[in-house]
Amino acid sequence: MKHFIGLTLLTLSVQSFADDSHCQPQVECVEVGQWELSLAVGAGGITNPLFEGDDIPLLLVPYISYYNDKLFFDNSTLGYTLVEAPNYDISLVTELNGEKKFFSRFHPANIIAPSGSLSEGGKDVIDEPVIDSGNPTGPSEGLDTPNENIDPDPNDKPVKPATPISFKDLANRSWALDAGVLIHAYFGERHKFTAQWMHDVSGQYQGQHVLVSYKFQAPLPQSWPAKLQLSVGGHWKSAELIEHYYGINAQDNLPDKYHYQGESGLSPFVGVAFNYKINESWQFKFSAKREFLSDEISNSPLVEEDVADTFFVGGLYAFDL
Amino acid sequence: MAASLLFVIPHLNAQDRSSEQASLKIKPLTCIVKRIGEQCQMTVKLSWQTATPQNACLYQGDTRLKCWQAVTNVTEPMTIKLDKNMTFYLRDAETKLLAKQQIQVNAMVSKKYRRKLKSDWSLF
Numbered sequence: 303m304k305h306f307i308g309l310t311l312l313t314l315s316v317q318s319f320a321d322d323s324h325c326q327p328q329v330e331c332v333e334v335g336q337w338e339l340s341l342a343v344g345a346g347g348i349t350n351p352l353f354e355g356d357d358i359p360l361l362l363v364p365y366i367s368y369y370n371d372k373l374f375f376d377n378s379t380l381g382y383t384l385v386e387a388p389n390y391d392i393s394l395v396t397e398l399n400g401e402k403k404f405f406s407r408f409h410p411a412n413i414i415a416p417s418g419s420l421s422e423g424g425k426d427v428i429d430e431p432v433i434d435s436g437n438p439t440g441p442s443e444g445l446d447t448p449n450e451n452i453d454p455d456p457n458d459k460p461v462k463p464a465t466p467i468s469f470k471d472l473a474n475r476s477w478a479l480d481a482g483v484l485i486h487a488y489f490g491e492r493h494k495f496t497a498q499w500m501h502d503v504s505g506q507y508q509g510q511h512v513l514v515s516y517k518f519q520a521p522l523p524q525s526w527p528a529k530l531q532l533s534v535g536g537h538w539k540s541a542e543l544i545e546h547y548y549g550i551n552a553q554d555n556l557p558d559k560y561h562y563q564g565e566s567g568l569s570p571f572v573g574v575a576f577n578y579k580i581n582e583s584w585q586f587k588f589s590a591k592r593e594f595l596s597d598e599i600s601n602s603p604l605v606e607e608d609v610a611d612t613f614f615v616g617g618l619y620a621f622d623l
Numbered sequence: 624m625a626a627s628l629l630f631v632i633p634h635l636n637a638q639d640r641s642s643e644q645a646s647l648k649i650k651p652l653t654c655i656v657k658r659i660g661e662q663c664q665m666t667v668k669l670s671w672q673t674a675t676p677q678n679a680c681l682y683q684g685d686t687r688l689k690c691w692q693a694v695t696n697v698t699e700p701m702t703i704k705l706d707k708n709m710t711f712y713l714r715d716a717e718t719k720l721l722a723k724q725q726i727q728v729n730a731m732v733s734k735k736y737r738r739k740l741k742s743d744w745s746l747f
Contacts, residue, residue, distance in 0.1 A: 376740065
């Protein structure tokens, strides 16, 4: 597979190298025409905001990339750079949508001791959740609990059931492939703006999402072979995306009263990343990110936490290819 | 075919030289940068001569750098910037070519670099 990707990139690549490079020492640079492979080894993970969702461990994280003059492949992203100017660049990109990671049913426990209570597709009808404070679609539909337990929401927002609904009991949320435009703008040596618009090209959720971020490279003593980067941004997701992953509808085989209609929402995030180069092969790596889930996601009966955190601390080894 | 080529090439070179009515020298002929694509800035010694007084201009590619009025020879320092091999042209008032000189950009490191556009997995 690796050879196939490499052969494809080499075949399709534009051979007429532009003579100008805008890669500055302060900006992360890659050698053109060279595969790069690194392996991060350490401790970390991504917290899963879903009810009964397993946190995603990050213990060994491989990084692989190949940049040609225009084409590039970087981990899960394939792109083609249209413009690379001193202060900005514009690329067409395609990559896997990351939302599915929270809905993964794969876990070592699933192999060791499969529960057998649900089919692989997860479409079996489950025991209905106990509702004690309303229902996901609003108070107008019937409830199984006495009316005195209803606590009307003053904002008229969907109210979560007392027992959240596990995604494992619902229809399988599928992987989606996105395509779109990635734009970077650089102001001086320390300021970088990113805007990325993506839409589903695999026909899974049939929506779009936009990520906008600002990264600041903090000044450090020049003698330090290190980088400290602070980031802030927002991730807007369309109603179709939120509906597909966090909504509950007819395909989930639950009664209408448990249905949840997804709407578009903006999830802000903040992050920090620190890298310290120890030698030619090793660098110390620390990164942390918190995404504050939009109300439209966190109000879903599937979601238990309001935030999703990513954390990693360890070493990054660069292989000499 | 090979023989005809041998005749054609010297003929073209002679024709090219005959169209130049001045001599243009720019030294040094090579600028060294650390990496391919980096901009080179250096001060060169520019000199040109013509048989008769000329209103002439020096061009870097299509960009006009400097003009002189009614002179037959010039020798002066000049600061130039270039990020790739570039030809300098001396043209008269009607932009007719009088002479030309190429300056090369060589890199100490032959590797080429570009910005890394993604820093992490799209899934994280």
